[in-house]
Amino acid sequence: MWDKVEENITKFNQLKAQHTNIQLQCCSTVNVFNVRYIDELARWIVQQQFDFVYWNMMHDAWYFSIATLPDDAKTAIAEHLTTANVPAHYREEFDRIVEFMMKGASTDGNIMRMRIKDLDRKREQNLATVEPELAAVINYDYATN
Secondary structure, three states, rough: OHHHHHHHHHHHHHHHHHHHOOOOEEEEEEOOOOOHHHHHHHHHHHHHOEEEEEEOOOOOOOOHHHOOOOOOHHHHHHHHHOOOOOHHHHHHHHHHHHHHHHOOOOOOOOHHHHHHHHHHHHHHHHOOOHHHHHHHHHHOOOOOO
């Protein structure tokens, strides 16, 4: 599926080369599912030659907002993001993402883990298999949550 996304971006870049009125933009909504990996996304974005990039903070559903992560998860993710190899022009934005996360009202994460377990059941998957680093940071175990 990701191959199709990249194929479409290549086509749009070709159109952009032919038509000066086309701009490529990327808007990524930062949430509990992708915050641990947005440094990888930032490096990929640079390769795609977008004209504009926007990092949107998820507010609702509040239990998937990075602002409501448990304190220990926030600390681990903040450490990861502040030390990650990020393209220089995104460093300031990543600092803002960390600030947004750290200033939010932390929760114990129980509702988040309950909602993730419900999604896992519906999708017939396990977050610990799909995103093991994130599962470890938020203390998610499908068998016990």
